[in-house]
Amino acid sequence: MELIRVARSRAATAAAAVLTAALLAGCTAQASEPTAGPSVPRETAGSGTSPTADPTASPTASPSSAPSTGAPSPTASASASASATKKPQTHRTPPPVVVIARGSSSAKVRELQARLKQLGLFGRIPTGYYGDVTATAVRAFQSRHKLPVSGSVTDVTWAKLRSVTRQPTRAAMYPPASNAVAKLDPRCMTGRVLCISKTSRTLAWVVGGTVVSAMDVRFGSQYTPTREGTFSVFAKSRNHVSTIYHTPMPYAMFFSGGQAVHYSADFAARGYAGASHGCVNVRDRGRIAALFDQVRIGDKVVVYW
Template identity: 60%
Template sequence: MTVAVVAAALAVLTACGPQDTGADPKAPGTPPTTSAGPTPTATPSPLPTTAPPTTPVPTTPVRTPVPTPVPTTTAPSTPPVAPALMSVGSSSARVRELQARLGQLGFFSRTPTGYYGTVTQHAVRDFQERHGLADAAGTGSVSPTTWARLKSLTRQPTHQEMYPAPPAKAADTLDPRCLTGHAMCVSKTTRTLSWVVDGKVLASMDVRFGSQYTPTREGLFHVTFKSRDHVSTLYDTPMPYAMFFSGGEAVHYSADFAARGYAGASHGCVNVRDRAAIASLFDQVHVGDKVVVHW
């Protein structure tokens, strides 16, 4: 065997690596090897290097609705009505001045009393109507406008005009029991109380009596005790400046009499509606002084 043959045999024995995947076409059980052509490879589409221009989509701006202001309806302002300075039931020194000023113009013909009753009310109404000042309600009250107009047309009353001395009554018109000493002489006929000292009338004021169910007793009495701020324990009502003369009956100030006049009645007492007058009388009367209630 030559060297060339031995080399060839050795080459065959050593060529057994896994790199040979093909089988012998003639070996039994070995499927024939099909020679496949090259597998086609898909060619990728070239990517654009520059993005196409974008057409701007027109956008509608969002508008926030502005609320329409609702017109506010303001009611026409009504000027406040000034409170009355004086009206029916008032009792004061200013009422005396009012009456005196009305008297200067001929609207009030009586002596000033300081009490605002129906006579004063009618006088004020006449003055207001004469000068176009009548209030809508027709109450006859004195408004600031009425008072200012009246003062502009009159002068300041004197003290004597506002506090005139009461007309002296003739001695024969007084109850004889009132002619001596100190006496509160109360007449149911004239509905007045006269303060009489030694037969001379020093003061006089309107009074009111009890009803037919609680009449004021008549006769000669004497003041038993005085109580400036008295309150009735029976009726629980104030009885200022009370001067008792017969049991529970007394001469005293009555706010009800001042407000309602003779529309009401007492429970037997002698009511006075002029507070200033009864306050002055209270300071002059003493326990033991006479009280004469008569017709």
């Protein structure tokens, strides 16, 4: 009996040892397991893929997919502002240039007058002097062709005039003397008359109402004006020299005190840039030399506008 108890006791001890060993092994395995919770997927190095989104999470819109509000971006606003403040470039037309000035005297003025005469705008013969009569004709031309009406010949006016007229001949620019004065003063229509017009700046030698010869003349300045009216030649001096100014006065024909019709070398050289001391200056020596031989003492002189 005693042996049976001992055997049973040993068997119980062995079973207890086995059970204890099994329990210890189970705790070790449990302790090595990861803490319970949601699993975190691992990323593959260099793959560039994002972790899988949680299907339960609400979707979040990316910045690129946000709806447009219609407001311009800062860059666009700055560009629009710069464009708005930038002034547009404008091309200004240069002002017209005067190519033939009023008060001038030249061959080009004769050409101007001859071209205006072709159009019926200049009723006198070309004198080469750009005075009031020529300016009036220029204004009429400018008005006709819808150009700025100034009475001055600008480059635009000159180009237009040349385009509608032909090149005048020398005969048209320097016509015969009989055509020198378009309209004679009534006092010049009878007898032998030195008919002198301040308007056209011409002297016409008129015999019996017919113009025999004509020539350009100039007059005194505002301080020594040439007298106007009806006079007569009271003295002639072919090689006269002024006793007051000590200057030559060839072919002098006196008609009012010390005032005379005579040749002027200064007029021939400078034209209308100068003036006399009251005399009627002639610049064509050949014409006044011929006139001097024809005029007689007592012949009438008429000076008028």
